[in-house]
Amino acid sequence: MNINEPISNPKLVSAIEGLSNNNATQQKFFEELAQAKLLCPADIQLQNSTRDGKEIVVGEGSSISVKHIEDTEGNKFLMAFTDWKELYKWNSSKEQQTVIFGYKDFQSIMKEARDVYSGIVINPFGANIVITLPMLDGLENDCIIKKEEQVLIGIPAEYPTELINNLCIYFDKEKSVDKAFLLWMVRGEEGSYLLILDSKEDPNILYPRIGNFCSRFLKDKMLDIVSANSDFGKNVIKEHKSFYERD
Template sequence: MTNQEMVQNPKLLKKIISLQNNFTDDKQNCLYEELYTSKLLLPVILNDGDKISLIKITDIDGNDYIPAFTDWENFYLNSNTVNKAQAIVFNIYDYFKLLNSDSDITGIVINPYSHNLVLSRGNLKFLEKSQENIQKGEQISVGLPKEYPHLFVENCKSFFEKDSSIKSAFLLQTVRDNKISLLLVIETPNIEVVFSKLNKYAEKFLDNNQILDILSLDTPLGKNITKEYEPFYKRKN
């Protein structure tokens, strides 16, 4: 257990439960947005020669789905998973690649032994296409903040100095569907831990009407939108 990478998705779980209790398009879109930055656990079987076999879940109609677990607790709910499988930490982009490489896969199922949220191939294609559109600038415009939040930036720098895993950070402004928000793009291998701590810490340094999104630099979107900008924070070696 001590060697396991921390994988926790409290915000994703909250959005899954909210969507299942009362479906709306807005809640579904919020869930999709959260998936872009979530780490997930993919169960696999490691064969001789380090060859990997996917574990699939088949429904009563014979459709194959790939399971995705939001955390270790859900991963270990099924005894067969514990006994046979190992876990690979994946993100939604990795799942896109799996679906594109195997046309027989119908979709993915998140936490099949608890929440059992099914995302069909159509759902995932929509997610993938939406992300491509964002990267092409068709749905979102990105730039530097018009009103620079100096207090927020200085306090972020102080926060980052205390966490050696944070290497750099960018602050941008996004406009999507006429909604303006700040986007903090962080270079760290521990984005979920940083996100959880920073989200609570940063709120007190933002105006009540300001929206803050946090994104890992180690994503296609993070790398793409920051390539023309300089980080406001860069750890000194």
């Protein structure tokens, strides 16, 4: 680790700035996130460590405790910053210790402590982009749909009644979704639930919130969420009925 390393992610920052309810833009964001190295503030206690050039090799007995923030409901999110300028919006101290993580590092932490963290938040005092564990898992499985890629869509063989019932209750209470469809999507050898939502709310805010809610009902299955207004979503829902419609 090297606290003085000049971390910056101009391509990811550009993708974040252009993020909207547009498949191409969302695809670009996730492609850049998969390649990014992000700053994660931490408390670091080094033991038996050595220096190799600019890098510190962490020795046995060392401890690294990553920082997090909480939302108004008490959900905990790991913090990730695209560059030092964004990190200084949170803490301007030059003494703040950091580690440099890629998405797999965040994924590993959240899998080990899935009862603790609800996700990561990128530039929480700037763009404030929330990413949940299912979304990170999707990156590993190349969840972004590419042009001309063969995708099989159908009804889940084992219909997730518990998930459906709880989503209906959740949508009625939250009133952010007008219509919802749940299907099963197969890409290559990978399968996942496909939740298609008709909503006027910003997907960058809505989808992580819904993904976090669904995580307790997925039973180790993956979940992808797309907009009913996207080209992909429009084509899929032509042949299927919604499981939820708001009155």
